[in-house]
Amino acid sequence: MRRAARQRLSVDVPELNLVPLLDMVSLLIQLMLINARFGLFAEIGSFAARPGGEPAAGPTLGLVVRVNQDGYEVSWADGDERVHKPVPCAVKPCAPDGYGQEALRALLVPLKQRFPDETRVVVVPAASVPFEALVATMDTLRQPLGTAPMFAEVMFPPALPR
Amino acid sequence: MLAAMVDMMINLLIFLLTLYGTDPIDVRGSAELQLASSASHDPVKYAVSVVVSQKAVEVDGVPVVLLREENGALRFPDGDALGGFTQALAQRRDEAVAAAAKRGEDAIPDMSIQCDRRVPWEVLGPLLTQAGDAGFGQFRFVVHGEEP
Numbered sequence: 001m002r003r004a005a006r007q008r009l010s011v012d013v014p015e016l017n018l019v020p021l022l023d024m025v026s027l028l029i030q031l032m033l034i035n036a037r038f039g040l041f042a043e044i045g046s047f048a049a050r051p052g053g054e055p056a057a058g059p060t061l062g063l064v065v066r067v068n069q070d071g072y073e074v075s076w077a078d079g080d081e082r083v084h085k086p087v088p089c090a091v092k093p094c095a096p097d098g099y100g101q102e103a104l105r106a107l108l109v110p111l112k113q114r115f116p117d118e119t120r121v122v123v124v125p126a127a128s129v130p131f132e133a134l135v136a137t138m139d140t141l142r143q144p145l146g147t148a149p150m151f152a153e154v155m156f157p158p159a160l161p162r
Numbered sequence: 163m164l165a166a167m168v169d170m171m172i173n174l175l176i177f178l179l180t181l182y183g184t185d186p187i188d189v190r191g192s193a194e195l196q197l198a199s200s201a202s203h204d205p206v207k208y209a210v211s212v213v214v215s216q217k218a219v220e221v222d223g224v225p226v227v228l229l230r231e232e233n234g235a236l237r238f239p240d241g242d243a244l245g246g247f248t249q250a251l252a253q254r255r256d257e258a259v260a261a262a263a264k265r266g267e268d269a270i271p272d273m274s275i276q277c278d279r280r281v282p283w284e285v286l287g288p289l290l291t292q293a294g295d296a297g298f299g300q301f302r303f304v305v306h307g308e309e310p
Contacts, residue, residue, distance in 0.1 A: 018164045025171045032178040041189060042202040042307020043274065048294030067283075096279070125283035128235070132279035134286075135198040135305055142202070156301075158294070159287025 044138050049122050049155035061111060061118040063151065065104070067125040067137055069093050072104055076111060096132035101140040105150075108141070112150045121151040189276060189304065198279040200305035209274035209302060210254045212289070214281050219289065221250040229285065236285050244292050251296040270299035277303060 062077035071088035087103045089095075112118070121141050125134055142149040189197065194215040213220040216236065219227040226246040229236050238244070258271035273293055277286060290301055 018168055022164060022168060022171065025168070025175060029171060029174055029178065032175070032181075036178060036181050040307050041197075041206050041304055042200060043204050043206050043302040043304055044200055044202045045204070046301045046303065047299070048290055048301070125287070127282065127284035127287075129283045130279060131277045131281045131283075131286055131303075132198045134283070135200050135279070135303065138303075139201045156287065156290055158291040159283070160291070 044135065044142070044154075045152075046138065046154045046156060049157045060120070061115045063108075063111065063118070063121045065121060065123050065137065065141065067099070067123060067129050067133060069126055069128065071100055072137075074104070074107055094133070096130055097136050099133055099136060101136060104137075104140050105143060108150055109145060112145055119149075119151055120153045120155065122155045122157060124157055195276065195278050196280070197276065198303075198305050201308055202305060203307050206274070206304060207272075207302070209272040210251075210258060210298070212273055212275045212293070214275065214277040214286060214289065216278050216280065219247055221247065221254060224250065226250045236282060238285065238288070244288060247289065248292050248296060251293055251298070255297050270297065272300045272302060273298045274302050274304055 060077065062075075062082075064075045066073040066075075070092050071086060071094060073084060073086050075082050075084045077083075085107060087100045087107060089098055089100050091098060094100075123134065123137060123141070138154050141151045141154055144150070188211075191197070192215070194217045195213065211220075211222050213223075216229070218225040218229055226249075227243060228239060230239055231237070255271055259269075262269040262271075293301065
């Protein structure tokens with residue numbers, strides 16, 4: 001009996017052939033590496049400005065930022081008057097990331113402090129301004145002041161095809 | 163002795179699979195579509211997808227407007243340039259509203275826009291205006307973001 005059991009235990013177990021599995025996984029990894037996206041994506045929200053839209057409650061700033069070829073032009077309501085303030089770029093024509101974003105922020109911070117509940121801003125770009133410059137502008141407008149963004153609701157005016 | 167290699171490959175496979183599962187959008191970078199960089203770290207949400215590249219405007223992966231270059235500037239084609247875009251948007255809006263109604267929601271559909279960083283406002287502006295007219299509420303621009 002003992003001899004028979006010892007004979008059964010000594011049977012060789014066949015080795016698992018992993019080569020086909022490795023081939024398949026290697027091909028799958030190559031395919032996924034080709035299609036992989038390693039960047040981190042985010043989004044920036046904005047709205048289309050509509051004439052006759054819902055009016056804001058209480059006094060409003062009526063902030064408008066024009067993005068021109070030679071810099072920003074910022075305007076806002078001060079009582080019954082509109083104040084216009086240019087924020088030119090250091091080098092003209094402006095590079096998309098060289099639009100004087102720091103100067104724009106310095107101008108907007110006191111306005112936000114005067115109107116802490118105001119969140120809306122209308123951005124009016126010139127025809128040839130690239131999207132990259134608009135993103136830099138939106139980033140500046142949405143920069144946090146305290147815990148909340150300065151002007152979270154960025155709106156664009158209607159535009160017609162040329 | 164292949165067990166160690168199999169372990170490594172399985173780990174690599176799992177890592178790659180997680181990359182595929184995180185974003186609800188499909189961004190295919192190319193020479194014609196280079197996204198802008200931003201300080202935003204708002205996560206990307208699912209919405210009707212519009213891609214504005216240097217060559218064409220696509221709605222949910224289907225080209226609806228072919229752009230042309232004139233004197234180094236990007237232009238819409240002659241004629242009813244935005245007809246196909248408006249039609250495609252109306253269809254997607256109806257589908258999005260119907261899907262929201264099935265879920266018992268009364269939602270205004272949003273739009274996710276992947277726009278090439280060099281596209282000028284004279285091309286992007288009319289597209290946003292048409293989208294607003296078609297009943298889309300918010301435009302969410304997809305950008306290269308920062309870690310939160």
